Amino acid sequence: MTAAEAAATTREEIWATVAAGTRSTLVDSPPGAGKSTLVREIGRRAHRRTQVPIVVQTNDQADDMIRGFIADQRRGAAPVRAGRLHAGDYVPPVDLRAQQGLAFSKSITDLHDSNVIVATAAKWATIGFDRTWPFAIVDEAYQMRSDALLPIGVMMESLLSVGDPGQLAPFTTADDTRFRGRPLSPMETAAATILTTQPATARLALPISWRLPSHAANLISDAFYEIPFTAGTQPQQRRLRCGVTPLHRGRTADAVNSATRHGWAYLELDDLPMPQTDPDAVGAIVDVVKELVDADITVEDEYGTRGLQPSEIAVGVTHRDQRDHVRTALQNIRTRTGVPVDQVVVDTANVLQGREFEIVVVWHPLSGRRDASQFHLDAGRLCVLLSRHRQACIVVSRGGICDQLAGHAPTEPVWLGETTPVLDGWHAHLTVLDHLMRNAV
Amino acid sequence: MNALHTHQALLAAAERRAVAKTTRRHVHLSPRPLVLVGYHLAGDLGAPLALMWGTSRDEEPHCTVVPEPRNRSLRFEALAGFAAEFLAYLSDFESRDEAGVCLDAPQLVVPNAATADWLGGIVGRFTRNLRADGDSSAPPSVPLAGKYLSFFADLMPGSSLVLAATDALTTHWQTGQLPSEDLNLAALLGWIDPPAGMYAPQAARAGEASPPAGPESDPNWDAETLAELIQEWHAADDEASRSAIRRELAGEIREQLTPAWADCWRALDRLDSLPAADHVTSRWQSDRRSWTGHCDRVAEGRAYFRNIPTPVQDATRLRILEARTEDLQREMAWDDPLVMAAVVASGEALAGRVVRTDAQRRTQNGNGRMVRRPLITIEPALEFARPAGTTLFLSTNPGVKLEVLPSDGSGLIRAEVLRGANQNTTIGLLPNLGDEVVLSPYGKPEFYQRPKVEYIPWTHQQILEDEPEESQ
Numbered sequence: 029m030t031a032a033e034a035a036a037t038t039r040e041e042i043w044a045t046v047a048a049g050t051r052s053t054l055v056d057s058p059p060g061a062g063k064s065t066l067v068r069e070i071g072r073r074a075h076r077r078t079q080v081p082i083v084v085q086t087n088d089q090a091d092d093m094i095r096g097f098i099a100d101q102r103r104g105a106a107p108v109r110a111g112r113l114h115a116g117d118y119v120p121p122v123d124l125r126a127q128q129g130l131a132f133s134k135s136i137t138d139l140h141d142s143n144v145i146v147a148t149a150a151k152w153a154t155i156g157f158d159r160t161w162p163f164a165i166v167d168e169a170y171q172m173r174s175d176a177l178l179p180i181g182v183m184m185e186s187l188l189s190v191g192d193p194g195q196l197a198p199f200t201t202a203d204d205t206r207f208r209g210r211p212l213s214p215m216e217t218a219a220a221t222i223l224t225t226q227p228a229t230a231r232l233a234l235p236i237s238w239r240l241p242s243h244a245a246n247l248i249s250d251a252f253y254e255i256p257f258t259a260g261t262q263p264q265q266r267r268l269r270c271g272v273t274p275l276h277r278g279r280t281a282d283a284v285n286s287a288t289r290h291g292w293a294y295l296e297l298d299d300l301p302m303p304q305t306d307p308d309a310v311g312a313i314v315d316v317v318k319e320l321v322d323a324d325i326t327v328e329d330e331y332g333t334r335g336l337q338p339s340e341i342a343v344g345v346t347h348r349d350q351r352d353h354v355r356t357a358l359q360n361i362r363t364r365t366g367v368p369v370d371q372v373v374v375d376t377a378n379v380l381q382g383r384e385f386e387i388v389v390v391w392h393p394l395s396g397r398r399d400a401s402q403f404h405l406d407a408g409r410l411c412v413l414l415s416r417h418r419q420a421c422i423v424v425s426r427g428g429i430c431d432q433l434a435g436h437a438p439t440e441p442v443w444l445g446e447t448t449p450v451l452d453g454w455h456a457h458l459t460v461l462d463h464l465m466r467n468a469v
Numbered sequence: 470m471n472a473l474h475t476h477q478a479l480l481a482a483a484e485r486r487a488v489a490k491t492t493r494r495h496v497h498l499s500p501r502p503l504v505l506v507g508y509h510l511a512g513d514l515g516a517p518l519a520l521m522w523g524t525s526r527d528e529e530p531h532c533t534v535v536p537e538p539r540n541r542s543l544r545f546e547a548l549a550g551f552a553a554e555f556l557a558y559l560s561d562f563e564s565r566d567e568a569g570v571c572l573d574a575p576q577l578v579v580p581n582a583a584t585a586d587w588l589g590g591i592v593g594r595f596t597r598n599l600r601a602d603g604d605s606s607a608p609p610s611v612p613l614a615g616k617y618l619s620f621f622a623d624l625m626p627g628s629s630l631v632l633a634a635t636d637a638l639t640t641h642w643q644t645g646q647l648p649s650e651d652l653n654l655a656a657l658l659g660w661i662d663p664p665a666g667m668y669a670p671q672a673a674r675a676g677e678a679s680p681p682a683g684p685e686s687d688p689n690w691d692a693e694t695l696a697e698l699i700q701e702w703h704a705a706d707d708e709a710s711r712s713a714i715r716r717e718l719a720g721e722i723r724e725q726l727t728p729a730w731a732d733c734w735r736a737l738d739r740l741d742s743l744p745a746a747d748h749v750t751s752r753w754q755s756d757r758r759s760w761t762g763h764c765d766r767v768a769e770g771r772a773y774f775r776n777i778p779t780p781v782q783d784a785t786r787l788r789i790l791e792a793r794t795e796d797l798q799r800e801m802a803w804d805d806p807l808v809m810a811a812v813v814a815s816g817e818a819l820a821g822r823v824v825r826t827d828a829q830r831r832t833q834n835g836n837g838r839m840v841r842r843p844l845i846t847i848e849p850a851l852e853f854a855r856p857a858g859t860t861l862f863l864s865t866n867p868g869v870k871l872e873v874l875p876s877d878g879s880g881l882i883r884a885e886v887l888r889g890a891n892q893n894t895t896i897g898l899l900p901n902l903g904d905e906v907v908l909s910p911y912g913k914p915e916f917y918q919r920p921k922v923e924y925i926p927w928t929h930q931q932i933l934e935d936e937p938e939e940s941q
Contacts, residue, residue: 175784181926202790214787355856
């Protein structure tokens with residue numbers, strides 16, 4: 029059975045479960061395993077019976093979902109009337125405004141003739157609970173907080189929840205001590221909640237990552253996932269070629285070289301404790317990005333050959349101030365040189381969840397720290413950062429991470445009644461580091 | 470840690486004195502607080518050993534002791550003594566204004582957060598549901614006081630109904646010692662309020678030598694004094710010798726707790742030396758309202774506290790908690806230039822002088838319409854490395870929302886007004902040429918009306934296997 033056939037079989041299984049009227053179905057999906065494709069397919073099949081609400085977590089995800097429906101139609105899928113329910117201050121993106129068969133509204137009553145309605149969980153919570161739907165789909169159920177599932181449970185009679193268990197767990201800015209270790213704590217993920225309350229939940233998993241290239245799928249599967257998965261493409265199907273050989277040599281050029289040849293590069297800076305917005309790390313990342321944009325890279329993959337666009341490159345960071353510093357530095361280069369490096373997407377792991385790029389430059393979460401805090405050790409954060417790319421990943425970090433991991437015992441208290449995470453952040457970090465060291469430049 | 474706070478900590482260590490983190494006071498101070506200190510038996514949070522309280526520093530504080538903390542009737546007897554006076558203090562705050570809100574609310578002052586957690590979380594929790602009838606009953610005042618203590622355990626950020634002295638002081642001052650060392654009230658006061666002629670570290674060391682402020686007692690004192698007195702209590706065979714031992718124990722306990730009691734008042738004095746910040750009143754008003762709500766529930770016999778809240782209650786609580794946490798941060802920064810300075814130091818806010826303004830500027834918006842977008846150009850006082858597109862709000866007028874424009878390489882920051890100062894009626898709010906301004910990330914909070922989840926939906930109903938059959 030080919031990878032595509034295996035994936036199609038799983039999708040049929042999932043549809044059969046849903047069509048049988050199962051109250052709760054949970055599909056675990058590794059990065060880029062066609063989660064959104066699955067959601068759209070089930071949505072398209074289920075709407076023949078009834079209108080299907082689709083619950084996503086962010087406005088970007090909602091817009092991407094809508095774009096997916098439009099793209100499906102272009103490829104010949106049966107047309108669906110998609111409704112995009114949104115907040116009052118939302119402005120539809122330019123590329124979606126003029127689309128046919130698409131309705132935007134801030135009121136659910138305007139969307140009564142839509143086949144599927146896409147909105148964020150926060151928006152669904154505002155529509156009043158006098159209506160119910162027999163079936164709904166929740167996307168990114170491991171990213172959604174349990175309290176956000178409450179209003180969904182009030183309105184929806186059965187749910188298909190889809191998500192990536194390796195993603196970042198939800199968080200709060202408030203002191204959450206009093207919610208820890210409680211049964212059905214609002215800080216739990218929606219997926220964990222539904223597994224607790226509905227032990228009969230049908231659990232399925234998508235087996236193949238279409239996004240990750242084969243050299244990354246194995247590492248990510250080993251380091252971060254309980255249920256193993258493989259890549260959907262063969263090693264020779266994906267390739268990067270540099271159009272310009274840089275005249276100057278240096279570690280930045282070496283990093284880009286290693287990334288284009290092997291799919292991985294690890295650029296290590298001097299071992300120094302630094303503030304969160306380490307200017308040298310910002311500099312190194314910006315240099316790598318500029319090198320990538322300058323190198324005139326050609327992307328080869330299962331869809332064909334094309335030039336790499338700056339918007340297909342992302343920089344993944346841990347903190348918002350790191351994001352701001354990298355963005356500012358890229359904007360300054362744009363002003364100075366005219367190279368469109370500011371089109372490169374720079375964001376935190378939390379925001380990059382669920383998104384996909386050709387090349388990702390990662391600012392290692394433990395870079396320049398003196399301790400390995402729980403937040404920075406979070407395996408989900410590292411997993412998100414290392415699993416956004418289709419071709420190559422370049423990690424930039426201060427040295428000494430191994431010593432940090434060895435030298436710092438866990439500081440988090442043990443919460444009675446809380447299930448221990450399946451994944452050990454320490455172990456995941458060491459596995460990844462071991463791999464990165466072999467690709468050091 | 471914030472860059473400014475790191476600087477202040479280093480400065481404090483170098484100059485051997487505490488450094489102010491605020492220019493104003495961000496907690497409400499009641500004219501008549503109830504200062505409360507206490508110990509429990511080592512290793513047994515549920516066994517209070519002694520409580521000491523009072524509403525005036527000039528009076529001898531009241532004190533109650535349990536000669537054998539493991540004996541339940543002795544425990545309830547001692548707690549009844551406290552409960553009667555605690556309830557009498559609270560009854561002074563019953564009078565209401567015409568809107569039905571209590572005119573003032575009580576304020577408990579304790580030495581540290583551990584004492585607050587112990588009194589509200591543990592003592593409140595185990596007394597609030599005690600039965601006043603039947604076997605091993607407690608006096609009715611004890612469960613009632615437990616309901617009030619439980620109310621004081623369940624407070625939001627920014628509330629001043631309970632002040633933990635160490636928390637309140639570290640909000641306002643930075644010491645040169647470790648945060649864990651700041652948990653000792655006497656040592657902390659050594660830094661903030663050292664005796665004349667003594668450097669802070671020296672005064673802090675002297676403070677560390679005084680008896681602990683509770684709720685844990687000094688293990689040496691436990692071994693040398695307490696254990697012996699408890700043994701004597703058990704050995705005593707008549708009432709007269711028992712009361713003698715009780716008096717002796719009370720005397721010993723007073724000696725242990727009086728320093729912490731006095732330190733609480735010292736902490737209040739230090740806080741009182743700062744002028745109140747603007748938003749303290751509105752936060753206290755919200756405290757008064759929640760106090761009123763609790764009094765109503767007690768009066769109607771509805772003052773229930775769930776040990777395990779329902780998912781709906783938890784979700785509501787978390788939402789309010791998140792909003793209040795942000796509100797407090799925002800209000801403190803608006804009220805206090807030194808708090809805002811820390812936000813500037815972190816790079817989130819922009820401080821600088823206005824070097825150019827263009828109040829008439831018009832530009833095309835996303836829909837292609839010409840709209841008024843006044844522009845101000847700022848010479849930043851500290852490097853500001855946020856990218857174009859960052860939205861900021863005028864700190865003196867958070868209704869004015871601006872967006873940072875792409876840098877022109879001159880080092881000046883250009884920001885256009887998106888709302889709040891782009892109409893003829895509001896243009897006066899635009900800063901003038903030469904003004905020193907701060908643009909912060911703190912805008913006016915937004916309120917969303919949300920329908921209430923009335924019942925627990927199927928997704929959150931846990932079916933427990935050992936649940937008894939439904940009774941007929």
